[in-house]
Amino acid sequence: MLNVDVPARLPLTVSASGLELREAAKEVLGGSFKYELDSPYFDSFSFSSAGVPALTVHSLWSYVDLYHTNGDVPAAIDWEAAARAGWAVAQLARELAERGRSFLRYEAWREELKALLARAARYLPPPAELAELVEALSAEEDTARELRQKALAAVCEGDQLEPGIPSCKAFPQFLIIEDLEAIDRFLEGSAELAELAKLKKRWTVKNVRELPAAAVGYLVPLLYRAGQEGAREYLKRARAALASWLERSYAETLELLRELSETAERPV
Incomplete structure (x- = not known):
């Protein structure tokens, strides 16, 4: 399961369900992203908790000062970050489709x-x-x-x-x-x-x-x-x-x- 949430600022963070997906994403996307394990704040976490590979591309931690406030408006968004998040998910989806489980670093x-x-x-x-x-x-x-x-x-x-x-x-x-x-x-x-x-x-x-x-x-x-x-x-x-x-x-x-x-x- 691949998810995008609050892609508002750079650098973006990839929060992955497990070590195998975190490391696989790192190999594909490179060093311009931050990497961590999944968080209860994201929809992907319900999949992660059930053992299903999942991740969220986001910038919540750097946007939390505005998130769900009166300042959370389109003008506050870095649209380059939003485009970058879409690119990242497309890259990961392509790798998963072409390589299947061999893509994951178990x-x-x-x-x-x-x-x-x-x-x-x-x-x-x-x-x-x-x-x-x-x-x-x-x-x-x-x-x-x-x-x-x-x-x-x-x-x-x-x-x-x-x-x-x-x-x-x-x-x-x-x-x-x-x-x-x-x-x-x-x-x-x-x-x-x-x-x-x-x-x-x-x-x-x-x-x-x-x-x-x-x-x-x-x-x-x-x-x-x-x-x-x-x-x-x-x-x-x-x-x-x-x-x-x-x-x-x-x-x-x-x-x-x-x-x-x-x-x-x-x-x-």
Whole structure:
């Protein structure tokens, strides 16, 4: 399913249902577009949530200041962006019609997981079985359909009553790595406490659940009072404790990949 929504400003963004379609679109359309996973704000998301390949070409994030306001008038539209969106959908439709499923980069799921495990291994080695299952992950539509439904989630940051725009993430249980890397940058002297102020709670929109997160942003005022050395000492200890949360991330991913492996081996 190919969709266009709010093609009002350049650069345009391609929000795709899965990694395989995001990477395929990137190969066809090139670097003048931004690329991300699908969002609950678009009609394509109902297809994505059902495991169906879908994407939306849009500029909502850069037009949200005018969207559905009195300023949302034809004169505010960059018509070059609208024409560019039409061109993009036509290009993708042609590729899909000519190449079918071979157009989709199914191996992107395996590549993404391997990259995540490599980053996570700096803090806690992954189970050998998990690494083996990632290597053996099938690059086919049946597996990708399951992954679109089970490995993607719309994620919000902050408390549940805070305003914010959810963004779709693949394997969101590994977002804790971003927090650990931010803490490392501070400990190494390449980042200030102000960067850590951005680290908040994370939770999924559908089937609301809290994700592993450092959430030290709430403590930054206290860390300033503790001074540089006091903050460093606290964050060293916090880093060690946070790394243990990767056990939960590994276990969740291992359960999913075991399920996919068993399904693939089951006779049709």
